[in-house]
Amino acid sequence: MANLTDKEVLNAIFNPLLPLGELVYEEDEDSLNRDENDEEESEQTNEAKQLEVAGVKLAETGDLPGALQLFSKAIEVAPSRASGYNNRAQTLRLLGKIDEAQTDLNNAINLSNGKGRAACQAYCQRGLLYLRNNSVDSAKADFEEASKLGSQFAKAQLVQMNPYAALCNKMLKSVFTKLQNGESTNEEDVTQGKQ
Incomplete structure (x- = not known):
C-alpha cells in the first residue's frame, strides 16, 4: 500500500499542473459517505441497489441498452434515490442522449439536496457535459460544488480551466x-x- 509521500510523488509526475501536495482521485471519503450512511434501508432501497449493481456490470460488458433498462427499473423501484439517476445519466451520456443525461443529473442533485457522493458525482458529470457544450462558466460552477464536497477530480478540472x-x-x-x-x-x- 502506498503511503502519502508515494502518492504525492506519483501525483506530481502525472498531474504537474496541480499545486504541490494536492492529490488527484484521493477523494474525501468521510464527506462523500456522510449522507449515504443516513439513507433509510428498505426493501425498495435494497432492490434498487441490486438493480444498480447489475446495471453497472452490464455497462462494463458493453451492454448499454440492458444497463439502461436496469437503471430505469431501479429508479421506478426507489424514485427518491439519487444514485439511480447518476448511473442512468452516465449510460445515457455514453449512448449520446445528452439532454436526457442532463435531466437525470439535475434530478440527482435535487434529490441529494446537493450533498454526499451522489451530488458530488452528479456535479462532476454535469460539469463535464457543460464543458462538452463549451458552457465554461456552468462547468466551473459545478466543479466548484463538487470540489466543496471533496472531489479531487473536480479540483483538478478547476486548475486545468x-x-x-x-x-x-x-x-x-x-x-x-x-x-x-x-x-x-x-x-x-x-x-x-x-x-
Whole structure:
C-alpha cells in the first residue's frame, strides 16, 4: 500500500499542473459517505441497489441498452434515490442522449439536496457535459460544488480551466525542483518559467 509521500510523488509526475501536495482521485471519503450512511434501508432501497449493481456490470460488458433498462427499473423501484439517476445519466451520456443525461443529473442533485457522493458525482458529470457544450462558466460552477464536497477530480478540472494558475504552478514547480537539486534560481528564471 502506498503511503502519502508515494502518492504525492506519483501525483506530481502525472498531474504537474496541480499545486504541490494536492492529490488527484484521493477523494474525501468521510464527506462523500456522510449522507449515504443516513439513507433509510428498505426493501425498495435494497432492490434498487441490486438493480444498480447489475446495471453497472452490464455497462462494463458493453451492454448499454440492458444497463439502461436496469437503471430505469431501479429508479421506478426507489424514485427518491439519487444514485439511480447518476448511473442512468452516465449510460445515457455514453449512448449520446445528452439532454436526457442532463435531466437525470439535475434530478440527482435535487434529490441529494446537493450533498454526499451522489451530488458530488452528479456535479462532476454535469460539469463535464457543460464543458462538452463549451458552457465554461456552468462547468466551473459545478466543479466548484463538487470540489466543496471533496472531489479531487473536480479540483483538478478547476486548475486545468485556469491557465494562469497552471502557469504559476509550473513556475513554482520549476523553482522547487531547482532548489531540491541544488541549482541556482535567479529572478529571471522564475519570471520566465525556465527549468
